[in-house]
Amino acid sequence: MSACGGLGNLCLRGESQARRRLGARAGLPSIGPLCLFVLLAPTASAQRTVLRPGWNMFTPQQDIELGKQAAADAEKQLPLCHAPRVDAYLTQLGMRLVEKLPTGGVQYPFEFHCVNDKAINAFALPGGYVFINRGAIEVADNEAQLAAVMAHELSHVALRHGTNQATKAQAAEGVLGIASGILGGSTGGALLSELGAFAAGGVLLRYSRGAESQADVMGTQVLYDSGYDPRAMGQFFEKLEAESKGKNPPEFLSDHPNPEHRVERVEEEIDKLRGVPPNAKRDSAEFEAIKREVLALAVVKRLAPAAAGAAKAPAPPSGNFAAYKANAYALKYPDNWKKYADNNGNNASFAPEGGVVDDSTGHAALAYGLIVTVSQATGDPNDWDALNNATEQAIHDLQKSNPNMKITRQPEHVRLNGQPGLATYLSNDSPLGSQETDWMITTLRPEGLVSFVCVAPQSAYEKYDKTFNGILDSVRFTK
Numbered sequence: 001m002s003a004c005g006g007l008g009n010l011c012l013r014g015e016s017q018a019r020r021r022l023g024a025r026a027g028l029p030s031i032g033p034l035c036l037f038v039l040l041a042p043t044a045s046a047q048r049t050v051l052r053p054g055w056n057m058f059t060p061q062q063d064i065e066l067g068k069q070a071a072a073d074a075e076k077q078l079p080l081c082h083a084p085r086v087d088a089y090l091t092q093l094g095m096r097l098v099e100k101l102p103t104g105g106v107q108y109p110f111e112f113h114c115v116n117d118k119a120i121n122a123f124a125l126p127g128g129y130v131f132i133n134r135g136a137i138e139v140a141d142n143e144a145q146l147a148a149v150m151a152h153e154l155s156h157v158a159l160r161h162g163t164n165q166a167t168k169a170q171a172a173e174g175v176l177g178i179a180s181g182i183l184g185g186s187t188g189g190a191l192l193s194e195l196g197a198f199a200a201g202g203v204l205l206r207y208s209r210g211a212e213s214q215a216d217v218m219g220t221q222v223l224y225d226s227g228y229d230p231r232a233m234g235q236f237f238e239k240l241e242a243e244s245k246g247k248n249p250p251e252f253l254s255d256h257p258n259p260e261h262r263v264e265r266v267e268e269e270i271d272k273l274r275g276v277p278p279n280a281k282r283d284s285a286e287f288e289a290i291k292r293e294v295l296a297l298a299v300v301k302r303l304a305p306a307a308a309g310a311a312k313a314p315a316p317p318s319g320n321f322a323a324y325k326a327n328a329y330a331l332k333y334p335d336n337w338k339k340y341a342d343n344n345g346n347n348a349s350f351a352p353e354g355g356v357v358d359d360s361t362g363h364a365a366l367a368y369g370l371i372v373t374v375s376q377a378t379g380d381p382n383d384w385d386a387l388n389n390a391t392e393q394a395i396h397d398l399q400k401s402n403p404n405m406k407i408t409r410q411p412e413h414v415r416l417n418g419q420p421g422l423a424t425y426l427s428n429d430s431p432l433g434s435q436e437t438d439w440m441i442t443t444l445r446p447e448g449l450v451s452f453v454c455v456a457p458q459s460a461y462e463k464y465d466k467t468f469n470g471i472l473d474s475v476r477f478t479k
């Protein structure tokens, strides 16, 4: 299955491969004594790096609301360690780091959970909900290295990277209704819970390399200020590098992509902090005891996402329809489906409960339902050639992010609310595994090319045919 299977895939990451960094440091040119004197004199560059949260359409309060719901869902879906001593230790260590975390005065409700997963990984949801895999505890050589991972995660929270990334993704893509729905103002939280908050939470955990580097730098400062050896940050990443040799890279690196010169940047920050403090803490007896306890926990096998998804097929579509009105069109959809729409409403998705799933890479993807998009195109609505060209372009664009998408039946002329339309059948990788059928109806309107894409797994498509036809028959163009 492709990394971006599923038509409804949000594919917000665009940087899935963790790049490998060579350990060698660039050789420094030799410098004379005069230069040395100049370099040693205190300068502005010797100050610690100042980091602040970036552009964000959310308020810190919304970070907390979104994170709280996603965390509640994560707790239901993830195999937790259920080891009270381990959680208590993580909380105590985490809160020691939080004391030195610059949150800009926001009181985040920090929580720390141990996840019974051998993969080396950890993640923090907006608002301060931190999940640490047992694999990350097991791979750490000492308390300082575990503190380093946690300080890195806490920095993502303080720098509000989750909602910052979601803000940027929304601005860059503005396409599929699901991402838009999450961002659709004050109802964001409600939409999240409808979507399956943790699946949607995937959108909040797509960090750029720039965000990673910031989390490393702030994390190093937090380690230093809490009295830990700040070199533990670089040491932990060197361990991850070593773990990636000859095998799949650790999961941490796919969620937290490796920035260039990661370890060097950490060392540079330690220099700015004037080096390692003399009594820096590295390990503790508690850490060693907790690590032993974690190593002794029973191993829980993870369900493959495909198996997890296949386990619960959505309820059949209701025969009763609800009305939906966007700027450019109106339609009716089964009243037991949910709708996710962007602000002007033209880009919208409609899906049954369970129709939006986590794909193999942790993205929210639509497996059952309808996606309506309006893309840029010009031409007379009655000109078949213009419609043909715009449709070809739209399919070509979809194939860029869905490389296994294929036309299975050439476009046929149809009418949609009396307007010329093209109906094209396609096949694609379903986010549930196997193949899905995508039935795409396109029509040219003053707003651009309006595409209605009906999606269901091939094996279930027949059961949805009547519903999709009913929806398309109900389409009315509003101008």
Ligand SMILES: [Zn+2]
Binding pocket: 152, 153, 156, 207, 211, 212, 215, 255, 256
């Ligand atoms: Zn990270």
